[in-house]
Amino acid sequence: MTDISTPNGTSRKRKEISDEGFEPAVKRLKIHDPEEPTYTPEPEPQLESEEEEEVNIPTKRQEAPPEGFDDLYLDTINRGVLDFDFEKLCSVSLSIINVYACLVCGKYYQGRGPKSHAYFHALEVGHHVYINMQTQKVYVLPEGYEVKNKSLDDIKFVSDPRYTKEQVMALDREAKTAWTLGGKEYTPGFVGMNNIKDNDYFNVVVQALSHVPPLRNYFMLSDFSTKPELPKRLSILIRKIWNPRAFKSHVSPHELLQEISLKSNKKFTLTAQSDPVDFLSWFLNNLHLSLGGSKSKPGSSIIQQIFQGKLKVESQAITAKADAGDRLRFEEAAEVTTTINRFLMLTLDLPSAPLFQDELERNIIPQIPLTSILSKYDGLKSQEHLNQRKRYRLLHPLPPYLLFHVKRFSQNKFVQERNPTIVTFDARNLDMAPYVEPNPQFAQPGEPICGEEDVEGAG
Known part of the structure; x- marks a missing residue:
């Protein structure tokens, strides 16, 4: 290139050099020509996606209390409001699954995770101590760590009492006196x-x-x-x-x-x-x-x-026939049907209440001993039910515990009547031998009962 001077004093060679340096810039402008647009990601959506990624990252919850703070929040527990007798239902969702009780207010909440009702209750109200109603473990929320403190054993025992065999066996040997919180x-x-x-x-x-x-x-x-x-x-x-x-x-x-x-x-x-x-x-x-x-x-x-025992029931049919004088006669069938029934409780019938009043115009309340209404099961007295005559007898052995039902209510055409008869009994000296069939190992099942009247008559 020649050095040609110009009126400005600038050589042509320098001008060519500047043109050569300008060409790449023109090419770069052509690359970004509006006719061929290119889309670049905007910075704002990138920031939002980064925030979403940060939210979705699971955070590790605290597994233990801070060192030296083992009893943190335990002073907020209010034992006076705790009542574990009601059904374990979440007070918000009414769910029975994974229920926790707040030891500050006594209410039930479901779960202890970051999105659970117990978690939100801890954040909104500031109640931090909860007990799992199934595992009896105590946790602090929202941190989520378990509290292992001996001072909480009384709450766990009230929530779900547990006994040893020795403690249960001692219940009937000695009467203990206890005191409530108050x-x-x-x-x-x-x-x-x-x-x-x-x-x-x-x-x-x-x-x-x-x-x-x-x-x-x-x-x-x-x-x-x-x-x-x-x-x-x-x-x-x-x-x-x-x-x-x-x-x-x-x-x-x-x-x-x-x-x-x-x-x-x-x-x-x-x-x-x-x-x-x-x-x-x-x-x-x-x-x-x-x-x-x-x-x-x-x-x-x-x-x-x-509670289950055995009862022998003897049934005899009663038929009604007309005789020569067209009078109705009732005849007993020669055949006696015997059935063995099992029971969980025995029904005792009361005699009818008196209809008349005493001299003071007050209703008479009769009294009857338990042995009198138990005579229904002695196997001797019969009772008529519709067209049958039945006799009842308890069979050996009796169950360890007998349940008696004194039948006081009877239904008439209008109302249900209550029999006020008082049943007296000796709680410690009730002898059931007269009402039980003798032991088959020592006496035949069909052996007649020997009562006091028979013994006196034999003498």
């Missing part, structure tokens, strides 16, 4: 049961069954984690009735009543009265089946082993 004295096993509305028929049955030693011991010591809800909830209630470390001197049967209402299709509820005998019959039979008992095999559950 300093009230009570005796374990003899505590009140809440009458929520009209469930007193249920309370009397459970109170009676909880004082049958073999049945009580079975439900206090056995593991019902794999059993149906009915025996499982009865076990919890009986263990709470005999709790020597209870926070209060009464228990609520709400949890068991909810299961009974569900299983009986609302035949027995806490809002309507029912006959205790009807409920007891239903309850024992359903407990028998829930514990694996058979409908055809006797003694296949603890219920039948304790």
Whole structure:
């Protein structure tokens, strides 16, 4: 290139050099020509995706309390508001799965994960201590670590009392006195049961069954984690009735009543009265089946082993015929039919109440000894039922525990009448021998009964 001077004093060679350096810049401009647009990712969406990735990253929860802070938040626990007798339902979702109880306010919440109701309750209200109602483990939320502190053992025991065999065996040997949180004295096993509305028929049955030693011991010591809800909830209630470390001197049967209402299709509820005998019959039979008992095999559950006995029933037909004078005559059939029935409780009939009043114009309330109404089962006195005459006799051996049902109510055309007759009995010296068939090993089953009148007449 020649050095040609210009009016500006700049050589042409320098100009060519500047042109050569300008050509690549033109080419770069052509690459980004508007006719061929290129799309570059905007910075804002990239920031949003980065934020989403950060949210989806699982954060590792705290597994243990900070060093030196093992009792953090434990001072917020309020034992006075804790009531574990009600059904374990989440107060928000009404779910029965994975339920926790807040030890500060006593309410039930589901779960303890970052999106659970218990987690949000801890953040919103500031209640941090929760107990799992199934495992009895205590956790601090929202951190999520388990608290292993001996000071919480009393809460765990009240929530789900557990006993050793030695402790259960000592219940009948010595009467213990216990005290509630408020300093009230009570005796374990003899505590009140809440009458929520009209469930007193249920309370009397459970109170009676909880004082049958073999049945009580079975439900206090056995593991019902794999059993149906009915025996499982009865076990919890009986263990709470005999709790020597209870926070209060009464228990609520709400949890068991909810299961009974569900299983009986609302035949027995806490809002309507029912006959205790009807409920007891239903309850024992359903407990028998829930514990694996058979409908055809006797003694296949603890219920039948304790309460089931055998009864011999002799039936004789009565026929009505007209004689020559067109008078109606009743004749007994020569054949006597004998059947063996099994029972869980015996029904005792009361004599009719008197119709007249005494000299003070007050109704007379009669009294009758238990042995008199038990004579129905002595095998000698017969009772007429429609066109049959029947006799009853208990068979050897008797069950370990007898359930007597004194039949007080009878239905007429208008109303249901109640018989006020008082039944007197000796609680410790009841002799059932006169009403039981002799032991077949020592006497023949058909051997006649030898009573006091027969002995005196023989002399």
